[in-house]
Amino acid sequence: MNYSVTHFKVGNGNCCVIKSDNFVMIVDLNKTDDKESSYELLKPFFRQKDGVDTIDVLYITHGDEDHCLGFGKFKKEIDEGNLKIGSIWHQNYDKEKYHDPKKDPALSESYLALNKEIKRRKELNSVEFGDIQKALKAKDDNTEAFEGLDEPENFQVKVISPVAGDDEDSVFGHNDLSLIIKFEIEGKSMLFTGDTSSKYWQERIIPEVLDIEDYEDWAKAEVLEVGHHGSYDFFGQDRASVREADEPGNYEALDRIAPDDLIISSEFRFPTSKDASGDQPPHYAAWKWYHKWFRENHSVKEHDKHPDQFNYTSEGNLRLEFDGVNWKWIKNWDHNKDENQAQRLAEKMKHGGVAIGSGDLISTSTKYYGEE
Helix, strand or coil, X not given: CCEEEEECCCCCCCCEEEEECCEEEEECECCCCCCCCHHHHHHHHCEEECCEEEEEEEECCCCCHHHHCCHHHHHHHHHXXXXXXXXXXXXXXXXXXXXXXXXXXXXXXXXXHHHHHHHHHHXXXXXXXXXXXEECCCCCCHHHHCCCCCCCCCEEEEEEECCCCCCCCCCCCCCCCCCEEEEEECCEEEEECCCCCHHHHHHHHHHHHHCCHHHCCCCCCCEEECHHXXXXXXXXXXXXXXXXXCCCCCCHHHHHHCCCEEEECCCCXXXXXXXXXXXXXXXXXXXXXXXXXXXXXXXXXXXXXXXXXXXXXXXXXXXXXXXXXXXXEEECCCCCCCHHHHHHHHHHHHCCCCCCCCCCCCCCEEEECCCC
């Protein structure tokens, strides 16, 4: 089975597609600068099922606009019968419940459309493809995640957050309750951490999930998409304290994950001087500790400020491909170069054509996984 995992250059946001010949998952919604919408960006990746554009799973880590941008167009296409999303995986946090329009900042149209679709599915309480929603919780796996779906081959799901019972009525905010999932796909493990902060890792994820023997390796992943676009808050609650600490409070989370590679989905590369670190991530206070961990565990040199293991979407789309034998990195992958090919394939599939693999796309920079 061929697979591709594509992380798009979307600034301080997130958007990823996990795709095989007969399965499409989208992780969060955002858009590249050259596209009008997330829908336009992602449409070439849809597959055809019964003559209808299809996404098997839409996995939204949390409801901030930089993670669900443009869902209104998806909702419109669903309502008009032009698109099916088999299942929506979400954090089960209803931002509308306690929202006061007179006092609080307006909720984005993207989030409101997403929440409306999730509520529609909740009312149906269905496991029919196109009407499924899953509020996944820590310790859930394929059994819960793929209910009502055809389970993709050699694809494992391990949910480590949020902990059951934590929702909009808990003391934690929607960022902390991001839906965190580790995927194991054809032997390659990757962890999506959303915007969860150190506080939730320390008070919930580590003691209530990872400290339990049956789940102690559920966060361990070869590829880590770093939390909150490279923010300091993965390591501690105060930037100055994180920056100046002997060791920040959540440094142990990196030991639990033990990544070989990082994906930093952000507008810029990590600043490597505290004087260059602005208010928005990525932050020097985060770079300092990621870099230290990689020096200690992967022999990264002190002078190598941006080692090969630090993969930045700010430098172009990032893609991991499995060709049935090996995984390889493709950096600065050009999504436009093969867009026409994808569209021709979609038309071919509508007329009974045979799908090609996802591993035949070309890039300006290719590295086989593990290659130095």
